Amino acid sequence: MIYDVAIIGAGSMGMAAGYYLAKNGKTVALIDSNNPPHSNGSHHGETRIIRHAYGEGDSYVPLALRSQELWYELEQASNRKLFHQTGVLNIGSKESIFLQNVIQSVEKYKLSAEILTAQEINKRWPGYHLPDSLIGCFETNSGVLMSEEAIIAYRDLAIKHGANLYTNSQVQHLNVTNDLTTIELADQHIEAKQLIITAGKGTNQILSLLGYELPLQPVRKTFSWFEAKEEIYHSHTFPAWSYDNAIEIYYGFPSIDGAGIKIGRHDGGYPVQTKETLKAFGTYPEDKQDVTQFIHQYMSADLKHKQGKVCTYTNTPDGNFIIDRLPNYQNVITACGFSGHGFKFSSGVGELLSQMVIHGKSSLDIGYFSLDRF
Structure with a gap:
């Protein structure tokens, strides 16, 4: 099977993206080195704050407001209490x-x-x-x-919509062409037309397989x-x-x-x-x-x-996110460097990533998250 999209890193951003893609009819492989939710990333500890009036800069506000709308929608879809x-x-x-x-x-x-x-x-x-x-x-x-509850909600709904989840799976090798990405795991390989990398602190470890290193x-x-x-x-x-x-x-x-x-x-x-x-x-x-x-x-x-x-x-050096396509790899998108203030946006980032895959662009201006600022 060749998936429409493979996602390496099924934490907050990756799991959300997997849900929105699967909900929109895309075949999705979610790959994680642990079994989310877990305590080796940035989403555990039960709770996260969501602020709308944003001290890190008002350019974040539209994404915060859209994320809030999506959290309400996720509560309804999952029948879980996610927001207080x-x-x-x-x-x-x-x-x-x-x-x-x-x-x-x-x-x-x-x-x-x-x-x-x-x-x-x-x-x-x-x-x-x-x-x-x-x-x-x-x-x-x-x-x-409720951060861990949110991960569970996205996980359950993504699987319900047909996404396949590969847990405790270490990526050994990546081969990316214009048409196909092949991901080698320890005991199998996964093929997909597009790739999203949302691997948190392990992002550069994955990107190194493509010859990249970001300032993380x-x-x-x-x-x-x-x-x-x-x-x-x-x-x-x-x-x-x-x-x-x-x-x-x-x-x-x-x-x-x-x-x-x-x-x-x-x-x-x-x-x-x-x-x-x-x-x-x-x-x-x-x-x-x-x-x-x-x-x-x-x-x-x-x-x-x-x-x-x-x-x-x-x-990241400036404390702002990275959400962009990799230069020379237009079918590879990375979302990383959330610098301790990203979880609240994971619903919105997941939607943006799904839009970039499906439509080639996002509904919100995310130019301030581009790689070329480095």
Whole structure:
């Protein structure tokens, strides 16, 4: 059998693309070195924030809004609870470029949001204890995605629409011509007319088989949960949030299903090699110390650390995504370098990738994700 499309890397972006392609009648092979959802990529840890007013630049907003629509559609199609509309509070100093970009996004796209002083934030959500030097922009329609549940939903629906999933399968060799891609696995080979590479931290390992290397740096990251009073920090009453003071960046979640508050530090981290096993949580003192110091300073000193986990960011030099065709390989598309802020867009990116395969172009302008900027 010759597939219409093979996808190497069936995590968030790849699994979503597989679903939208299969739903549109394409024959799809989804190939992954693990068995998604799993803990070796960037989608585990239960939850991810989706923000619409985007501090990383307002060019992301149309994709964020389309992604939100698709998350609602996926909830209906899968009959799973994937989104909690907690709102998202973006916190920063008045001089913060991040917060200025958030406010600019709100104004440009007429998003539902309000600007709050620290005193107003502390009064509305007693779980915060912010100093007067900070302000916030509260997005009412944003919230929290259940990341692993979303992967399962896409996986089940992709298979329902006829996609074939090859798990725990290592790619040994690639042969790409203008008409056909042959993917050699350990015990079989797969042929397809077009190829999508969405392999996360393993992207350069796959691209090396075609003689390519992109400016990607996998980084070890951590996140933690803290015990919390449900009446204060439950998702029904407390928002998801981000914090950027131009020096350090944190993000966090309310307690969902009794899990406790979740918090992580977005900046920093330790570079890792593609095949390197991530060092366990607690290997470095800052794994726990950074988030504990932050949460005690800006929330409550009574919050006690519960558990921590590790994950991976795959960073580009400018922190923006790569979604493009490979030069000299017009039937090969790569989507990578999501730099720790990509999951919320995976529904939209999956749709864009399916459009690039089916129509030769995407419905949204993604020129700012092109390879030629490097």
